[in-house]
Amino acid sequence: MTNPLLHTEGLPAFSRITPAHVEPAVDYLLAENRRRIRELLESLQKPTWLNFIEPLDEWDDELERAWSPVSHMNSVVNSDDLRAAYNACLPKLSEYGTEMGQNEALYAMYKRLADSDQPFDEGQRKVLDNALRDFHLSGVDLPADKKTRYKEISQQLSQLTSTFSENVLDASNAWSKRLDDVASLAGLPQSALDLAAQTAQQRGEQGWMLTLDFPSFFPVMTYADDRVLRREMYEAYNTRASDQGPHDPQYDNSELMEQILALRHEQAQLLGFANYAERSLATKMARSTDEVMHFLHDLAERSKPQAERELAELRAFAAELGHDDLQPWDVGYYAEKLRKQRYNISQEEVKPYFPETRVVPGMFEVMSRLFGVSFHEVEGVEAWHPDVKFYEVRDPDGHEVAQFYFDLYARPNKRGGAWMDTCQSRRVTSGSCQLPVAYMTCNFTPPVGDKPALLTHDEVETLFHEFGHGLHHMLTRVDYPAIAGISGVAWDAVELPSQFMENFCWEREALEHFSGHYETGEPIPQEMFERMLAAKNFQSAMMMMRQLEFALFDFRIHREYDPQQGGRVYEILNQVREQVAVIMPPVWNRFAHGFSHIFAGGYAAGYYSYKWAEVLSADAFSLFEENGVFDAATGRSFLENILSKGGSRDAAELFHAFRGREPQIDALLRHSGIAA
Ligand SMILES: [Zn+2]
Numbered sequence: 001m002t003n004p005l006l007h008t009e010g011l012p013a014f015s016r017i018t019p020a021h022v023e024p025a026v027d028y029l030l031a032e033n034r035r036r037i038r039e040l041l042e043s044l045q046k047p048t049w050l051n052f053i054e055p056l057d058e059w060d061d062e063l064e065r066a067w068s069p070v071s072h073m074n075s076v077v078n079s080d081d082l083r084a085a086y087n088a089c090l091p092k093l094s095e096y097g098t099e100m101g102q103n104e105a106l107y108a109m110y111k112r113l114a115d116s117d118q119p120f121d122e123g124q125r126k127v128l129d130n131a132l133r134d135f136h137l138s139g140v141d142l143p144a145d146k147k148t149r150y151k152e153i154s155q156q157l158s159q160l161t162s163t164f165s166e167n168v169l170d171a172s173n174a175w176s177k178r179l180d181d182v183a184s185l186a187g188l189p190q191s192a193l194d195l196a197a198q199t200a201q202q203r204g205e206q207g208w209m210l211t212l213d214f215p216s217f218f219p220v221m222t223y224a225d226d227r228v229l230r231r232e233m234y235e236a237y238n239t240r241a242s243d244q245g246p247h248d249p250q251y252d253n254s255e256l257m258e259q260i261l262a263l264r265h266e267q268a269q270l271l272g273f274a275n276y277a278e279r280s281l282a283t284k285m286a287r288s289t290d291e292v293m294h295f296l297h298d299l300a301e302r303s304k305p306q307a308e309r310e311l312a313e314l315r316a317f318a319a320e321l322g323h324d325d326l327q328p329w330d331v332g333y334y335a336e337k338l339r340k341q342r343y344n345i346s347q348e349e350v351k352p353y354f355p356e357t358r359v360v361p362g363m364f365e366v367m368s369r370l371f372g373v374s375f376h377e378v379e380g381v382e383a384w385h386p387d388v389k390f391y392e393v394r395d396p397d398g399h400e401v402a403q404f405y406f407d408l409y410a411r412p413n414k415r416g417g418a419w420m421d422t423c424q425s426r427r428v429t430s431g432s433c434q435l436p437v438a439y440m441t442c443n444f445t446p447p448v449g450d451k452p453a454l455l456t457h458d459e460v461e462t463l464f465h466e467f468g469h470g471l472h473h474m475l476t477r478v479d480y481p482a483i484a485g486i487s488g489v490a491w492d493a494v495e496l497p498s499q500f501m502e503n504f505c506w507e508r509e510a511l512e513h514f515s516g517h518y519e520t521g522e523p524i525p526q527e528m529f530e531r532m533l534a535a536k537n538f539q540s541a542m543m544m545m546r547q548l549e550f551a552l553f554d555f556r557i558h559r560e561y562d563p564q565q566g567g568r569v570y571e572i573l574n575q576v577r578e579q580v581a582v583i584m585p586p587v588w589n590r591f592a593h594g595f596s597h598i599f600a601g602g603y604a605a606g607y608y609s610y611k612w613a614e615v616l617s618a619d620a621f622s623l624f625e626e627n628g629v630f631d632a633a634t635g636r637s638f639l640e641n642i643l644s645k646g647g648s649r650d651a652a653e654l655f656h657a658f659r660g661r662e663p664q665i666d667a668l669l670r671h672s673g674i675a676a
Contacts (some may be wrong), residue, residue, distance in 0.1 A: 008531035012069035101138040165600035171251040192219035234329035242590035277559035280605035285490040287649040307542035347456035355518035362514025370635035404473030410443040420469040428479035468498030474526025492609035499617035537673030558605035571663035622667035
């Protein structure tokens with residue numbers, strides 16, 4: 001084999017991978033896998049773990065090892081050719097995935113294995129249960145007529161949801177506002193003015209142009225002194241793809257929303273669920289729809305009084321400036337002014353205390369103290385760019401347990417933001433042990449001259465967050481790839497380790513390890529640290545209520561769907577708002593028409609997960625607050641009970657094993673500065 005993507009030993013050969021290798025490798029592996037799986041199913045008399053699951057894992061692994069460097073390079077060293085090759089493979093991979101989920105012979109073999117009297121360990125049992133569950137959720141075990149209907153619905157849904165998001169996008173793109181006089185944009189920061197001028201220029205227009213893209217919309221709502229302008233943009237944004245506001249009726253999502261809700265409901269019932277909310281929970285940590293509703297109501301009840309106080313404060317502040325009658329399009333504007341007056345903290349002020357040269361080794365030290373692991377840079381491992389570093393992770397006995405690539409700096413053709421991705425998964429078979437390998441990617445401003453890269457506190461927090469995911473992937477002790485690391489972890493629990501790690505960025509004791517002025521080494525002044533903390537929790541209860549409004553709305557429209565009455569989208573939204581909104585939007589607000597997360601994305605009846613995972617991570621961290629931020633026994637217990645266990649047991653059990661009880665919301669409220 002001369003194609004480096006088909007080289008199945010060791011780390012990817014990045015220096016030899018070219019766009020021309022991508023499609024042939026994927027085509028070859030997909031064809032090979034189809035053939036091998038067909039032959040395996042035909043030849044197997046009696047499936048066992050060894051003769052059935054291990055080869056399937058092996059072939060999946062080959063595909064992952066070929067595809068992961070491609071998809072990674074597409075993100076970090078993008079080129080036209082690579083993107084074309086990458087995009088050409090996406091539909092092939094998704095078709096293969098659907099085909100496997102619908103493969104009846106494959107399902108039957110899994111079932112035979114699961115029903116046999118062979119002894120399975122706990123992890124193997126979990127792998128089989130998950131697989132059977134996923135086959136069931138894809139409709140493979142339905143009677144023929146229902147199966148046909150199931151497939152029809154799936155196809156319709158994929159079309160309707162994609163039209164939904166196209167409508168949002170098209171309606172957004174169709175709206176713009178040109179201004180001749182920069183004075184009408186008074187209050188906006190220079191960066192927003194530059195963007196508006198650049199947008200006008202790109203469209204061959206004079207002056208300044210505003211659009212509904214977030215980088216244009218958000219600064220107007222936050223900084224524009226012109227109240228009429230704020231109202232106009234608020235209206236345009238919050239009526240996108242609806243029957244209201246300035247938009248073309250051809251983009252109206254009203255009918256699509258009804259159809260999507262109806263079809264989801266029907267499909268859930270085909271599978272034996274009472275409604276789509278129940279279907280959504282089949283793969284999540286939350287056990288019942290009642291539990292989710294109770295959870296959201298509880299948080300709302302305990303946050304609302306403070307949210308009302310925060311709003312009253314904001315009203316009073318606006319009134320002092322001569323503005324009574326606070327409207328939704330005023331909230332962001334006065335909030336920013338109040339925040340500035342009170343805390344006057346800027347990321348620029350904080351940056352000199354977070355040089356990369358201190359943050360990165362300091363973060364490694366924090367993780368060492370907590371989990372007993374150590375980090376060692378390895379020279380000479382080939383990567384996709386000269387700036388990339390490579391590390392080994394060793395356990396307390398000095399054994400290598402994982403590896404990762406560390407790509408720190410922003411550069412052209414690299415996607416923005418920070419993330420963790422999987423290069424290889426941990427997989428232990430009768431004959432071999434493959435260690436987990438991660439890609440850790442950031443976009444820090446590169447160092448200039450002798451001055452190290454300086455990070456904002458937000459960037460430091462993001463780095464800790466992503467290393468939480470990274471540790472989950474790398475410190476796993478589970479041998480079966482389907483449930484090792486982040487694989488097979490319930491969706492509403494997968495952010496537990498990452499959000500957990502963020503907490504260390506707000507602990508004075510931990511900060512000492514990874515902060516210090518880049519010139520003097522001085523620690524962050526206590527006064528500055530306190531302002532940072534206060535600014536973090538500014539209006540947190542109002543923010544909490546807003547997230548709860550989205551989450552309750554999402555969950556209720558899926559849970560209460562009734563074919564007789566239809567979706568009742570705004571009826572339910574209004575009920576939710578009566579209950580939790582502190583500031584009532586105008587009657588023409590059509591927020592739901594642009595809520596792509598739930599109508600077009602993966603968050604349907606799952607938006608609550610954001611808060612759910614936050615509660616888990618805050619509550620887990622509270623044990624460290626009780627026992628000491630660096631208490632070694634608590635750190636080892638977190639490693640033992642949660643980080644290393646991946647998806648091998650239910651998230652609720654793992655949490656219980658670590659915390660000794662069910663999750664409680666108190667720690668999250670306390671960390672958010674909400675006194676409940
Ligand atoms: Zn995350």
